[in-house]
Each structure stands twice: as C-alpha cells, then as structure tokens.
Amino acid sequence: MSTIIDSGRVAEHNDKLRSSLEEDYAALAGMLSRRGVDIEQLTAKAQKFAVALPSWGAGTGGTRFARFPGRGEPRNVFEKLDDCGVIHQLTRATPGVSLHFPWDKVSDTQALRQQAEAHGLYFDAVNSNTFQDQVGQEHTYKYGSMTAISAATRAQAVAHNVECIELGNALGSKALTVWVGDGANFPGQHNLRGALERYLESAREIYAALPADWNLLIEHKLFEPAFYATTIADWGTSFACAQSLGEKAKCLVDLGHHAPNTNIEMIVARLTQFGKLGGFHFNDSKYGDDDLDSGSINPFQLFLVFNELADAAEREGAAFNPAYMLDQSHNVTDPIESLMSSAVEVQRAFVQANLVDRDALRGFQESHDALQSAQTLKHAYRTDVSAILAMARLRNGGAIDPVACYRASGYRDQVAEARPAKAGASSSGIV
DSSP states (O other), rough: OOSSSSSHHHHHHHHHHHHHHHHHHHHHHHOOOHOOOHHHHHHHHHHHHOOOOEEEGGBBBSSSSSSOOTOOHHHHHHHHHHHHHHHHHHHHHOOOOEEEETOOOOOOHHHHHHHHTTTTTTEEEEEESSOOOOOTTOOOOOOOOOOOOOOHHHHHHHHHHHHHHHHHHHHHHHHEEEEOEEEESSTTSSOOHHHHHHHHHHHHHHTSSSTOEEEEEEEOOOSSOOOSETTTTTTHHHHHHHHOTTTTTEEEEESSOOOOTOHHHHHHHHHTTTTTTEEEEOOBSSSSSBBBTTTSSSSSHHHHHHHHHHHHHHHHGGOOEEEEEEOOOOSSSOHHHHHHHHHHHHHHHHEEEEESHHHHHHHHHTTHHHHHHHHHHHHHHSSHHHHHHHHHEEEEHHOOSSHHHHHHHHHHHHHHSSSSSTTTTOOOOOO
C-alpha cells in the first residue's frame, strides 16, 4: 500500500503521543477488567471495523442557496481517491469508497481500480443518479425517473442503472444503491399507487441485470425534492419493494432521511428481523436531511443503532454483514477532517455497543426492570473508549490523532497548490 502522507511524519506524530496513549490504555484496561471486560478483545474488534467513504464527500457540499468551494478540493475521481487514501492512511477504518455515476464515470476502469488498490482501497456500493439531468440527456427527470409517466424516460433511467452495475462490476463492487427523488409536490399531481407501480416495473428490470453475488440497496427518504408525497418515503415502502423484488433486494437506512425524533433504531431492528437490512448511510441531523458529521448532534442515537446491530450480530453471527458508509455534506469544514472525525465516531459507537453487558440486560428486561435496563445501555455509552480507538489505529499503522497528524502534514496546502480553483471543475457531488 502506497502512502500519500510521508510515513515518517506519521511515525513522528505517534512517537510524541505514544506514552500518553499507553497510560490511558492501561488505565482503561484496569477499569474494564473490574467489569469483566477484556480490552484486547475490544481493540481487536475495533481494528477490524470498516466504514466506506463517499467519493462525493471529498468535496465541499452546499445548500439550496449557495456553494462555497474549498481549497484544493478534488476535480475528478482520481483526486477524490487520493483524498480518500489520506483518510484511510490515518484512520485505518475506511478502506471502501462508494462511487456515484455519472459523476465518477471514467473510460479506463482498470486505471481507477489500480489507483484504489495502490492506496489500499476497494470499491463499495456504486450509486446511480436519476435525480439530475445530465449534459446531453434526451429525456428530463423533472417529472420523475423510474416512476415517470413517460415510458421512454423510465427506460432511460433503467439503462443508466444497468450501466452503473456494469461499471461497478468492472471495479469490483458488489452492490448498487438506488435513490430517486421522484414524487409529487401537490395533491393530485400524480396517482400515488400508479407511481409506485411504475417504480417497481423499473426496479424489476434493474434487479434482473444484477450479477448473482450483488445486492440492490433501496434507499428511502421522507422528503425533498418531493415535499408532498415521495414515492419511496419510508422504511415500510422500501421493505415492501425489497420483498417484492427478491432476495438480492435490501433496504438502506440513511440516518438523515427520517422525520425528526423518529425511532431509527427500531427501524433497524425490524429490517434486521426480516432479513432486509442492507446497510447504512451514516450522518447526523438537527432538523431534516442535514447531512451533518456523524455523531455531531445525537451520538446517543448512533450508539442505540449500533446496539441493535450488536444484538443482531450476536444472534446471527458472521452471516450478518450490513454495508456501512458515510454520507455527509461539508460546508464549513475541511472534508477530509470531517470524514476522519465521522469515521472515528461511527467506530466509537460500534465499540461502545460491544461493551453492553447483554446477559445483564436480558435479566433486567425479563424482570421488567426498566430503569436498570436503560442504565445498562447508558453504562456502556458513557464509557470513554477513545484509548481503544487510538490504539487500534496505532496497531494498524494509522495515526493516534488523525486530524492533528493531517494538519501537521500540510496536505491541504499541497493539494491547494496542485489543484487550482477553476470554475465548473469541481467534482464534489451532491449539493
């Protein structure tokens, strides 16, 4: 694996912090030992944890009103891979990259795959885009894509998704994520049942094109740009469509795609119980689909989601393997720093969930002790596992403090010089 930031700089950074980390790790080990927990087992699990990066997250996002480009942001998918390589080099928790087509489409997929492998990266689920019109596109998606009344428009959307599968297959991906903004902004704008029937008709054609070892991940979203009635608006509709399509169709849960205060962990439990949980887009929100950094607003909710995932892993073993990916929009921070911080926070929730005393929890639940049941979860959540996360990074060859190491490296200054701003050249992705 090639390193983008000089490995000597990383080693120098770690040498300055190693002694303090070892002290913190030893202190945490003693505290956990009194609880009957082996810190080394948790650290080993942390070392194996992985969450994929969104290629579009390497650039600056925006709002409906404006976008303020960042210094040295990537102008193409190869530069995105360089940034993702930095993130994985320092966190050692982000080996996968999720591409979005046609933003990330290239003519030479082999060259792209070789660059990813050189950085120790692989390609996670690929994403289609039928929520924007592209240059030269024959039929508009203004009135829908997979649900469009126009058969020619639906055929165009299906063909794009099939092309995404072909591109992903050439890159070594194993899943296609489909999100559509189709829906209505006015009552009566379209027939609600008819729209879903057309969606399923299109989805069946896409499903038929999947390789045998692929999954189709159906992503739902409550609103935007369809504010009155989004066709795939909730987990129930997503689940029904996945059931209708077949075994390879599963549901993807984006933490920002729900109404405020929705019990997302219960949705996770339901989808898991019926074998239809395909994966996650991790982010955070305050009001709606804010795409904020993971764990920045409601870290307890993130922990509760992972508590359900830990329960499922205990029940189902190695067969339970949902896809984990970040999906964020960075407007006022360096995207690399935000993605590193989010990867650490998702990994933190994973480790904390593995700290839950499940035997004790079951006992309290069976005895109807609601208070102690809740306190058992809080006990794990309140445990500061930072030393475990840092030790996992150190042992995997990463940085004890990824953001500090990144800033000291001067990488952003270097790419700002190598990637001068050019109007229309940004390839940041979703706004």
